[in-house]
Amino acid sequence: MNAPRVAVTGIGVVAPGGVGRDAFWSMLTAGRTATRRITFFDPAGFRCQVAAEADFDPAAHGLSPQEIRRMDRAAQLAVVATREALLDSGLDLDAREPTRTAVTVGNAVGCTMGLEQEYRVVSDGGRKWLVDHEYAVPHLYDYFAPSSLAREVAWACGAEGPTAVVSSGCTSGIDALGHATALLRDGSADVVIAGSTDAPISPITLACFDAIKATSTYNDQPDAACRPFDAERRGLVLGEGAAFFVLESLEAARRRDARVYCEIAGYGGRANGYHMTGLKPDGREMAEAIRVALDEARLDPDAVDYVNAHGSGTRQNDRHETAAVKTTLGEHAYRVPMSSIKSMVGHSLGAIGSIEVAACALAVAHDVVPPTANLTRPDPECDLDYVPVTAREHRTDVALSVGSGFGGFQSAIVVADPEAVPA
Incomplete structure (x- = not known):
């Protein structure tokens, strides 16, 4: 029996300059840049002071107050992108066997923003070596464990099949899709919700990249700070975001007359x-x-x-x-x-x-x-x-x-x- 061909039938994106698939594509095709001086914290004193931040309001995109309190920003981005992808696909997962729906999430640096924020709280701004856990949010452990990202996506779509985090640094987003494709081809799932998320724009991340001098120093030109293949480039610019996909067999997608964006070949x-x-x-x-x-x-x-x-x-x-x-x-x-x-x-x-x-x-x-x-x-x-x-x-x-x-x-x-x- 031939392995099934893998179709992409839903896409959801939360990215700098464009929340939602259509806004993201409009920004790219217009050639607009979303890099700017960092607003999440005061970047003064850092070598690189620019990043590509997403204008993302979790409440405006359907997350409840409890979800916002529970989730790190990386998880919030992932869940919103997942919901868009599912809606786009037209699949009714509630009508399907939940153990046949799998989740694969790519991620490099876990829940960086939540961890750093809570460390500041429990250490009283870094002044206390012996931190006071009484000040921590109840979900601090979720920030510590990257597996919480895959759990949140699985909860968002009712998936009870194979669920995993793929963490291989900057290739995680591609590798997660490679893993998801393998799950479909070997028959482990009928549908896979797959993609990746990261929200790394924080002082600790910026300090790490400053240390190896990998980031751009065009602080006076934030919208032109990232210049790939240009003779005057000075390095990368950090960003954040998430993109998730609904993957299913091409045969199943055609049987239900779904829109097929492409095949993962x-x-x-x-x-x-x-x-x-x-x-x-x-x-x-x-x-x-x-x-x-x-x-x-x-x-x-x-x-x-x-x-x-x-x-x-x-x-x-x-x-x-x-x-x-x-x-x-x-x-x-x-x-x-x-x-x-x-x-x-x-x-x-x-x-x-x-x-x-x-x-x-x-x-x-x-x-x-x-x-x-x-x-x-x-x-x-x-x-x-x-x-x-x-x-x-x-x-x-x-x-x-x-x-x-x-x-x-x-x-x-x-x-x-x-x-x-x-x-």
């Missing part, structure tokens, strides 16, 4: 076993992940119509993935458009992989590829077509999204119009 993951933050310039491990994803999809490199780059805005990353794309796509690499939406929505760590897959799915659905904002002076060493500044109408049947994470993680995923995938 192939996934590959590798590690470089090299350095915590460093990347080899030849991009060999990322190239291998791309090759595996295309092989699983049974697609030739020339079939790729769009590459969604990791495009963090650091010199070593931009050069690394440019080399990887050249290695795997050959001469076709010079013909295919490739862009980074991190230039607009920042780098939301574990969430960004799924947010970028959402952009790919919408690119396939609308035949438009989003641009790389702020790319005005290309780096001569990055010589591919990075779609500078302005979105482009472009026939997009097959999109490839790649991710690269601290620790050497390299991932790739192929999403496609089902008609473009060999049956």
Whole structure:
């Protein structure tokens, strides 16, 4: 029996500059940036003082006062994105066997904002070494355990099937979808609610990135602080957000006449076993992940119509993935458009992989590829077509999204119009 093909029938997004799938896509195709001076706390004194914050009001998006009190911001983003994806899919999960619905959540840094906020409370602003737990919220343990994120998503959709958190740094959002696809293909679930979430914009996160000098110092130009593939780039800009998907077999989706955004056709993951933050310039491990994803999809490199780059805005990353794309796509690499939406929505760590897959799915659905904002002076060493500044109408049947994470993680995923995938 052949493994089922995996269809995306619902998409939900909460991202900087656009809460909701339609607002997110409108912002990307307009080439607007959502990076700004940090407002969540006073960033004065930090090396980097800008980030891409989501204008997100949990109450306005349907969360109850108790849910808001219980959930860290990362969980709030995940639940709201999940609800949008379910509504978009048209699935009635209440009418289905709950043990056949699975949940996979990608995440890199857990409930950072809740933990930091509560530490400030129980330590009286850091003045007490022996903290007073009496001041902590009752749900402090949930902030400590990243598994609470998957639990909240499962509760939101009544899922009682396999439920997991995938935490592999900045590739978590792609890897969670790879895991979800495997659950459907091996028959462990009929429906998987899958995606990723992170809300890392806090003093501790900013301090960590300041320490390794990975973040942009364009503090006086926050809307142009992230400049992937540009000769004047200075590093990444932190972001936050969530994107979730309803995945089911293509056969089941067609049987109920559901809208199919795309098919998840192939996934590959590798590690470089090299350095915590460093990347080899030849991009060999990322190239291998791309090759595996295309092989699983049974697609030739020339079939790729769009590459969604990791495009963090650091010199070593931009050069690394440019080399990887050249290695795997050959001469076709010079013909295919490739862009980074991190230039607009920042780098939301574990969430960004799924947010970028959402952009790919919408690119396939609308035949438009989003641009790389702020790319005005290309780096001569990055010589591919990075779609500078302005979105482009472009026939997009097959999109490839790649991710690269601290620790050497390299991932790739192929999403496609089902008609473009060999049956």
